[in-house]
Amino acid sequence: MDNTSLPLNQCRILKTDLIINRLYILLNGVSILALFYYRATNLLTILLTRETPLIPYLVVFVSEIVLTGLWVLHQAYRWRPVKRTVYPERLPGDEKLPAVDVFICTADPSKEPSLGVMNTVISAMALEYPPDKLSVYLSDDGGSWVTLEAMRESWKFAKWWIPFCRKYNVKNRCPEAFFSGGADNLISSNSEFLNDKNEVEKRYQEFNQNLEKNSVNAKSSVSRNHSATVEVMSDATGNVGGATQKEMPLLVYVSREKRPGHAHHFKGGALNTLLRVSAVISNAPYFLVLDCDMYCGDPTSARQAMCFYLDPKIAPKIAWVQYPQKFRNTSPYDIYSGRLHPIWREGQGLDGLTGPTIYGCNFFMTREAIYGTDKIQKDRDLSLLKKSFGVSNEFIKSIHNNKPNVWSDGGKVSDELQKEIQLLASSTYCNGSEWGLEVGYIYFTVVEDSITSLILHCKGWISVLIDPVKPCFLGACTTSLNDMLVQQTRWSFGLMQIGLSRFCPILYGPVRMSILQSLCYTALVFDALYVIPFYGLALMPPICLLYNIPLYPKVSDPYFVVFAFIFLSSQLKHVQEVFSYGDSWRTSLYELRVWMMKSSVCYLYAVINAIADKFGTTEANFSLTNKDIEEEQTRWYQQGIYNYQASPGLIVPLCTLYLINLASFIIGIAKIVLNQTGDQMLVQAILPLFGVIMNYNLLEGMFLRMDKGRVSIFVTLLSIAISAIYLYFGSVLFIY
Ligand SMILES: O=c1ccn([C@@H]2O[C@H](COP(=O)(O)OP(=O)(O)O[C@H]3O[C@H](CO)[C@@H](O)[C@H](O)[C@H]3O)[C@@H](O)[C@H]2O)c(=O)[nH]1
Numbered sequence: 001m002d003n004t005s006l007p008l009n010q011c012r013i014l015k016t017d018l019i020i021n022r023l024y025i026l027l028n029g030v031s032i033l034a035l036f037y038y039r040a041t042n043l044l045t046i047l048l049t050r051e052t053p054l055i056p057y058l059v060v061f062v063s064e065i066v067l068t069g070l071w072v073l074h075q076a077y078r079w080r081p082v083k084r085t086v087y088p089e090r091l092p093g094d095e096k097l098p099a100v101d102v103f104i105c106t107a108d109p110s111k112e113p114s115l116g117v118m119n120t121v122i123s124a125m126a127l128e129y130p131p132d133k134l135s136v137y138l139s140d141d142g143g144s145w146v147t148l149e150a151m152r153e154s155w156k157f158a159k160w161w162i163p164f165c166r167k168y169n170v171k172n173r174c175p176e177a178f179f180s181g182g183a184d185n186l187i188s189s190n191s192e193f194l195n196d197k198n199e200v201e202k203r204y205q206e207f208n209q210n211l212e213k214n215s216v217n218a219k220s221s222v223s224r225n226h227s228a229t230v231e232v233m234s235d236a237t238g239n240v241g242g243a244t245q246k247e248m249p250l251l252v253y254v255s256r257e258k259r260p261g262h263a264h265h266f267k268g269g270a271l272n273t274l275l276r277v278s279a280v281i282s283n284a285p286y287f288l289v290l291d292c293d294m295y296c297g298d299p300t301s302a303r304q305a306m307c308f309y310l311d312p313k314i315a316p317k318i319a320w321v322q323y324p325q326k327f328r329n330t331s332p333y334d335i336y337s338g339r340l341h342p343i344w345r346e347g348q349g350l351d352g353l354t355g356p357t358i359y360g361c362n363f364f365m366t367r368e369a370i371y372g373t374d375k376i377q378k379d380r381d382l383s384l385l386k387k388s389f390g391v392s393n394e395f396i397k398s399i400h401n402n403k404p405n406v407w408s409d410g411g412k413v414s415d416e417l418q419k420e421i422q423l424l425a426s427s428t429y430c431n432g433s434e435w436g437l438e439v440g441y442i443y444f445t446v447v448e449d450s451i452t453s454l455i456l457h458c459k460g461w462i463s464v465l466i467d468p469v470k471p472c473f474l475g476a477c478t479t480s481l482n483d484m485l486v487q488q489t490r491w492s493f494g495l496m497q498i499g500l501s502r503f504c505p506i507l508y509g510p511v512r513m514s515i516l517q518s519l520c521y522t523a524l525v526f527d528a529l530y531v532i533p534f535y536g537l538a539l540m541p542p543i544c545l546l547y548n549i550p551l552y553p554k555v556s557d558p559y560f561v562v563f564a565f566i567f568l569s570s571q572l573k574h575v576q577e578v579f580s581y582g583d584s585w586r587t588s589l590y591e592l593r594v595w596m597m598k599s600s601v602c603y604l605y606a607v608i609n610a611i612a613d614k615f616g617t618t619e620a621n622f623s624l625t626n627k628d629i630e631e632e633q634t635r636w637y638q639q640g641i642y643n644y645q646a647s648p649g650l651i652v653p654l655c656t657l658y659l660i661n662l663a664s665f666i667i668g669i670a671k672i673v674l675n676q677t678g679d680q681m682l683v684q685a686i687l688p689l690f691g692v693i694m695n696y697n698l699l700e701g702m703f704l705r706m707d708k709g710r711v712s713i714f715v716t717l718l719s720i721a722i723s724a725i726y727l728y729f730g731s732v733l734f735i736y
């Protein structure tokens with residue numbers, strides 16, 4: 001059959017999920033209305049009779065209102081979940097494929113070990129794509145000679161690795177993953193293959209040793225005060241053997257200029273520098289963004305993405321094709337929910353609207369979208385172009401020039417071009433231009449990905465999510481409680497910054513994009529507001545249980561059913577979603593725990609910091625996620641044992657809330673039995689019990705474990721003290 005008549009991609013609505021979702025929205029929605037009716041009438045009675053104190057009742061009611069608000073927003077994700085399939089075998093021949101630039105960011109070789117970063121670089125170079133249409137750029141925010149030297153070594157090794165991969169059609173093109181075993185590397189048992197494999201393996205070991213020797217001074221090699229360095233790797237660096245330069249993709253090291261006191265804008269700044277520098281070198285119309293720990297597993301990702309970009313029906317509207325982040329180091333327990341499955345499940349819902357947000361990395365994007373269609377109009381004045389894109393003439397020339405610049409004539413970078421590149425990578429280039437404001441990645445928040453996608457969706461672009469069975473990109477997820485909480489706090493803080501800015505999606509979105517998509521963005525940026533109902537419901541019902549103040553309907557009251565239904569159906573809905581995504585009940589338990597940990601810690605700090613930031617009393621900071629993981633930590637993680645060695649500020653809130661609920665449940669149940677108040681107080685005892693059972697691990701951590709990963713005695717004592725004070729003096733809350 002003629003290939004051109006067959007579709008390159010297909011989008012399937014997840015019908016069963018859709019029906020369950022909408023039914024759930026209806027039933028739960030009606031129940032919530034009933035709940036509000038109950039609360040409102042009860043509140044009126046309390047105001048009139050003043051039989052019970054007002055404050056606790058108000059706290060619980062407000063918690064429920066906020067919870068409902070967030071619930072409503074989140075339903076937009078459930079409206080129309082879809083899944084996509086691609087058919088790369090139907091793509092036209094190589095000569096018709098567009099060029100792709102790959103951008104990889106790294107920042108510090110002491111936290112992001114060179115071997116891992118270079119494996120990402122090499123796996124990207126080995127993508128199954130015509131080499132003359134592929135260019136790989138590494139941005140080194142550490143300006144480290146260790147990283148530069150490692151790039152030179154990578155170039156040499158890649159010259160052996162890439163021909164080997166092509167010759168045997170290797171499926172896993174990350175050398176470390178290939179040589180450390182797995183089914184993928186058993187390509188054949190013929191002697192030629194084995195000989196070649198041994199030869200390449202020997203070179204990989206040499207490469208490995210060279211990097212190791214080189215990395216001894218990784219920490220001191222990082223500099224925050226240096227000029228820009230851009231080096232196009234080539235045979236001129238004097239190495240022999242392996243592939244010829246023609247058979248290799250372009251490999252470029254970029255370290256932008258950094259100066260103390262200049263704003264560098266973290267990863268967003270790094271990516272914008274790469275956009276500019278690559279524009280005057282290879283200038284591909286599409287680019288792929290990777291984090292330094294995200295190697296390419298399946299080498300066909302670029303071809304799969306082209307199934308959208310070469311589909312004339314939707315291509316002109318698509319700004320990015322997003323792959324989910326998958327992780328190579330998750331344990332079967334996944335106690336920190338590091339696989340981020342809740343995010344990818346919601347991604348299916350976004351994909352059915354106008355598309356997923358950018359998830360930081362693993363996406364193919366068009367230059368046109370990130371530059372701005374209106375900014376690159378052919379008839380735009382030079383002065384206007386300079387206002388948008390800065391002063392570089394070479395860069396402005398590149399906008400309408402689809403041809404690559406240096407690569408065509410043998411990779412030579414002329415002195416003139418080198419000067420221009422220095423300008424484009426300088427720390428002041430963005431000043432006075434629209435970079436970071438309207439052009440490129442937007443700067444004002446640490447989640448450059450979310451704000452940039454919000455703005456692009458608002459400009460009318462769409463995006464697609466593609467989640468093939470064989471993961472295309474594999475990274476390292478966080479494997480300790482501390483890392484997870486720090487990372488989540490950064491994300492929530494960044495998102496909250498968006499919520500408090502003029503881009504607040506509930507105001508900025510609806511006139512510019514679909515209402516459902518706006519609701520999703522609003523849910524995303526205000527996720528941290530869960531902190532309000534979480535604290536409200538973790539603090540108020542327990543203390544009222546102690547003082548015998550009822551906040552919920554009696555078990556014999558018909559409204560009891562309403563509360564019970566809402567609680568149970570929400571929990572069951574979560575379990576159903578976990579199952580439908582192919583995970584087990586264990587996943588749903590761990591996800592619930594992580595949600596509770598995030599609500600009590602990350603969301604709290606995120607909201608406080610975002611408010612402080614709004615009033616200018618704090619400075620944004622990007623604490624890198626550690627990728628150099630200790631053995632003991634990995635062991636705990638693999639065995640599903642929580643590691644509570646974390647800064648006390650992160651653990652004390654968890655333990656305190658736990659102890660308050662534990663104590664209140666024990667004393668409360670005793671009181672219920674003594675006073676025969678079961679009918680009245682049962683719900684209030686069940687809530688703390690639920691928290692106590694679900695987070696049993698915390699009890700273990702505080703009182704039963706003796707290992708190094710337990711909750712420290714100091715944290716336990718401090719938490720006991722705070723919870724005792726709260727339970728003892730909490731009755732002041734009842735004065736009103
Ligand atoms: O000043 C910086 C800070 C970070 N990075 C790079 O950005 C990437 C992500 O940083 P990481 O420490 O791994 O943070 P994560 O929380 O794991 O990153 C997630 O969250 C980020 C937004 O906060 C997204 O950009 C990422 O793609 C996403 O994986 C890494 O390659 C870093 O080297 C820089 O290049 N410059």
Ligand SMILES: [Mn+2]
Nearest residue numbers: 291293475625
């Ligand atoms: Mn990361």
